[in-house]
Amino acid sequence: MLVETAERLFGDAVTPQVLAASERGGFAQGAWDALEEAGLHLALLPESAGGFGVGTAEALSLLRVAGRHALPLPLAETMLAGWLLSRADIAVPAGAMTLATGPGLSLGADGRLTGTVRGVAWGRHVRAIAVLLEDSRVALVEGGFTVVARENIAREPRDTLTFDTMVSAMAVSPVSAADLRAAGAATRALLIAGALERITGMTTQYALDRTQFGRPIGRFQAVQHSLATLAAETAAAIAAGDIAAEAVGEAMAIPAIAAAKARASEAAGIGAGLAHQIHGAIGFTYEHSLHYFTKRLHAWRDEYGGEAEWSALLGRHLAAAGADALWPTLTAI
Amino acid sequence: MSALTFPPPPVSAEAEILRTEVRAFLARELAGVPAIRKAESWSGFDADFSRKLGARGWIGMTFPKEYGGHGRTALERYVVIEELLAAGAPVVGHWIADRQSGPSILRFGSEAQKRFFIPRIVAGECFFCIGMSEPNSGSDLASVRTRATKVDGGWRINGTKLWTSQAHLSHFMILFCRTSGTVEDRQNGTSQFLVDMKATQGLSIRPVNALTGEHHFNEIVFQDAFVPDDALLGEEGQGWHQVTSELAYERSGPERFLSSFILLVETLRMIGTAPTERAAVAIGRIGAHLVTLRRLSRSVAGMLQGGENPATQAALVKDLGALLEQAIPDIARSLVAIDPPTEATEGFAEVLAYTTLHAPSFSLRGGTREILRGIIARGLGLR
Secondary structure: OHHHHHHHHHHHHOOHHHHHHHHOOOOOHHHHHHHHHHOHHHOOOOHHHOOOOOOHHHHHOHHHHHHHOOOOOOHHHHHHHHHHHHHOOOOOOOOOEEEEEOOOEEEOOOOEEEEEEEEEEOHHHOOEEEEEOOOOEEEEEEOOEEEEOOEOOOOOEEEEEEEEEEOOEEEEOOOOHHHHHHHHHHHHHHHHHHHHHHHHHHHHHHHHHOEEOOEEHHHOHHHHHHHHHHHHHHHHHHHHHHHHHHHOOOOOOHHHHHHHHHHHHHHHHHHHHHHHHHHHHHHHOOOOOHHHHHHHHHHHHHOOOOHHHHHHHHHHHHHHHOHHHHHHHHHOO | OOOOOOOOOOOOHHHHHHHHHHHHHHHHHOOOOOHHHHOOHHHOOOHHHHHHHHHHOOOOOOOOHHHOOOOOOHHHHHHHHHHHHHHOOOOHHHHHHHHHHHHHHHHHOOHHHHHHHHHHHHOOOOOEEEEOOEOOEOOOHHHOOOEEEEEOOEEEEEEEEEOOOOHHHOOEEEEEEEOOOOHHHOOOOEEEEEEEOOOOOOEEEEEEOOOOOOOOEEEEEEEEEEEEHHHEEOOOOEHHHHHHHHHHHHHOOHHHOOOOHHHHHHHHHHHOOOOOHHHHHHHHHHHHHHHHHHHHHHHHHHHHHOOOOOHHHHHHHHHHHHHHHHHHHHHHHHHOOOOOOOHHHHHHHHHHHHHHHHHHHHOOOOOOHHHHHHHHHHHOOOO
16 A cells, blocks of 8 residues: 555656756655655654554565655655654654764764764755764754755765754664664665666566667567566565565664675666666666666665675674574574 | 566464474484585485485475375475575485475376375375486477377387486386477477386486486486376376476475585685685675575465466576575685695585586576576566
């Protein structure tokens, strides 16, 4: 139900024009208003905090739909920020939010937040920010920061924010910095799964439509096999996204997220490359929509940690249990 | 159902209880078995072990109770077979019968065939081999030439089957052959027979040794071999439909991504519990692949349990699984140096050699990589 609503809503709202405008620094206000009206950004919250009582995995599956549409909005960030705040019993404000965390921030006992943090997703477009400090306190900031606009490889806003402001609320966070990074990684695994699903569909259609040597290029075995590989990587990413969605909760299943993000990130790179190869030159143009998805795949595979970071974590986890416990350790993930 | 539909795998508390039972059994049964034997994975043969599994109720688990099966779920069976494979248990004896011959007999067989074969399979005492490939009919199964001709009281079979794994150790074969028409008729006019490997006159078995010198494969020559009427499985002329319905079972199981698992275990043993960053990344990457493959494979098991035929999804699992199985030897040798030889690396080197030499078969057996990708392309709507 939730997923169908999102599919319809994002399908209507996210056009190539909206994506292009977003790349130029605009905010897709119409799309956000529709999303907010449907309450999708609240899906991860408990009912007591304004959510509507769906499970965590189902709520997060919205992000696979967002990935399918290259949704140019801070849905993952608003969901995560609300989750972080509500876990610490801080009232969740309305509207779009984002997250800030890192060693550059300090929070005085008087509630004054100072410091600079880079890579804040959608920072220029939000007022409310959930800040996680290194000492495991969480604070809510509503304005009172300056923004230097920066962007990721997909031209999504990833801004540098400097704070010197009193926070609206603060509390001890039950969510650690490692938990939050893992939760962020889970959102990226789901976004990747969705974007790969979309480019598999787009690329299959293109191979059926594009004719060379008197037949659709999809009739050539070499092209079919590339598409099969794209589909296989997409299948792996879908599984990874589902694993990630189920791993987020009060007790974070960090090894599961490590496996999911490492695998999804690997699939993202392979899949983006194959989609471009099959699309040929037209897929390399700005005019064609493929790049909205492949650029995001490249961005998302690195955000919240790429293959190396998560593989290393998982590898240490597996090794620590010892060779003879490898299988039980894997099946417990 | 689209080609990329992978519903969440079923979850079951009973299956997890079963898992601990299987682990305890395997710890006892396989104590002291050297790694190189375990590395044989599902190519390892031990008739006593198969009988013991049968006695535990772990063969034919999903078969209905009225035929001597155990009426358990596909997920419970999945748990047992993945535990067997991960432990390197010698399962090949009963493997084919449990995985596909038994289910085919239950689906297409006569009442008498079910009554005869299923209890024997379940006991771990009736082993099957697959009579599909031929000298000139490998990937192109529909070009089958072996022919059964109707005669009084049965069928007379002529032709040759090739690459028949474990034929010399099997009691029966499910033979796929032509019963009418010509090779030009392709899928039409084909049928399946239950052929007694021990008692059929005019049937001869010749070993075809693998590149390691091991005897797994065989060539089976049928020379006016007679099988009785009741050897026909299912309907005459429906062979293609029947044989293709086995393939999702054949392609999506954990044996399609765990063939190199014992090498991974031995690699981890060499690396130790505090790996370097490079080793941790390499091992973690394989772990990430295994965890996702296991999810996909269990999802397919759930679809099969639900009566669907997820042929495309099964092909996706097998294609990804074989790539991983074949990558593991290279990753292992990049992490552990075997030259100069030392006492400490001797056992590892043995397992590495075994797995390296068998790796080419991982993307050949059960449908080559090229065939699988063709099936996936068809599932995507490209052909």
